[in-house]
Amino acid sequence: MPNQDVFENISRSSLAEEIAFKLLNLIREKKLLPGDKLPPERELATLMSVSRPSLREALRALAIMKVIEIRQGDGTYVTSLEPKQLVEHLEFVFSLDDSTFLELFEARRVVEVGLVALAAERITEEQIAELEHVLEKAVENVDNLEAFVEVDYELHELIGQVAGNAMLSRFMTSIGQISRASRMRTARLPDMRSEAVADHQKIVRALKARDPRAAQQAMLDHLDGIERRLRAIAAAEDADTGDSTS
Numbered sequence: 001m002p003n004q005d006v007f008e009n010i011s012r013s014s015l016a017e018e019i020a021f022k023l024l025n026l027i028r029e030k031k032l033l034p035g036d037k038l039p040p041e042r043e044l045a046t047l048m049s050v051s052r053p054s055l056r057e058a059l060r061a062l063a064i065m066k067v068i069e070i071r072q073g074d075g076t077y078v079t080s081l082e083p084k085q086l087v088e089h090l091e092f093v094f095s096l097d098d099s100t101f102l103e104l105f106e107a108r109r110v111v112e113v114g115l116v117a118l119a120a121e122r123i124t125e126e127q128i129a130e131l132e133h134v135l136e137k138a139v140e141n142v143d144n145l146e147a148f149v150e151v152d153y154e155l156h157e158l159i160g161q162v163a164g165n166a167m168l169s170r171f172m173t174s175i176g177q178i179s180r181a182s183r184m185r186t187a188r189l190p191d192m193r194s195e196a197v198a199d200h201q202k203i204v205r206a207l208k209a210r211d212p213r214a215a216q217q218a219m220l221d222h223l224d225g226i227e228r229r230l231r232a233i234a235a236a237e238d239a240d241t242g243d244s245t246s
Contacts, residue, residue, distance in 0.1 A: 019050055019058035024067065027078065038068070038076040101182050105227045108179065109220065111171050112156065116203065116219045117212035118163035127162050131204050134158060138200060142193045149183045155200055159207070186226050189233065195225065 026032040038044055041059075045052045059076060062068045069077050134155045141147040153176055160172030187193055199222035206214035 016054045016057035016061065019048065019055055020061050022048070023058065023062060027067065027081070032078050034078055034081045036078045038078070040075065101185070101230055102227065104175070104179055104182055105223055105230075107175055109223050111168065111175055112159070112223065113216050113219050115160050115163040115165070115168055115172055116207070116215040118165060118168075119159050120207050120210050120212040120215040122164045123162050123207050123210065127158075128204075128208050131155065131158060131162075131207065135197070135200055135204055138197050142197060145184070145187055145193075148193050149180065149187050152183055152187070152196060152200075153180060159203075162207075186230060189229055192226070192229065196222070199225065 023032070032038075039047065041052060041055060045055045048055065059068060059070060063070050066079055067081070069079050071077065134151060138148065138151045138155065141151055157173065157176055160169045160176070163169065163172075187196075199218065202218040203215060203222065206218045
């Protein structure tokens with residue numbers, strides 16, 4: 001259990017959101033670590049000078065975010081804080097608004113097009129072989145939605161690692177984890193998985209040729225193609241909604 005001094009008083013007028021924000025800050029500052037057990041609810045409320053109902057509301061919100069886990073009869077723990085677990089709820093966000101998908105593709109273009117150019121300059125023969133193995137798995141799983149999405153993520157993550165820039169690789173990992181939900185949606189589009197395989201093959205060929213410009217163009221074409229399909233689907237859905245309300 002962390003030192004109790006970290007749970008400084010919070011104004012009694014504060015809302016549950018402020019309590020949650022304080023706890024998130026403790027995690028960011030490494031004063032609360034994965035697996036740490038929080039003090040009992042009554043004690044924690046006293047330490048933070050807040051009401052137990054407000055604290056309980058904040059803890060429930062953090063539990064939904066998978067930041068903490070409330071174990072009945074045992075206590076409240078900080079979770080493993082693994083990115084894959086933390087972004088699970090984002091699938092709901094993506095389901096609400098296609099513009100969120102489109103903003104994600106903008107972010108991927110900024111990061112991945114630059115990363116793939118670096119990867120083309122730095123890739124080794126062993127890494128080429130690894131990418132080709134991932135491509136084989138993609139072909140084998142083109143009819144298996146969930147397996148294909150995992151392989152797709154694996155290939156893009158590997159390209160980020162090949163680039164050899166730790167800072168950009170962290171950005172790639174964050175974007176990649178968030179994009180898992182979007183990948184599940186776009187991978188359901190007609191022929192999208194087979195098109196993705198063809199795109200990935202072009203990307204890997206450019207990497208194998210150690211051609212940064214060709215690798216960038218192949219990655220850009222891949223992301224643009226998915227975005228065009230998504231925009232078309234969104235436009236069709238909007239048109240159907242308009243017809244139904246007219």
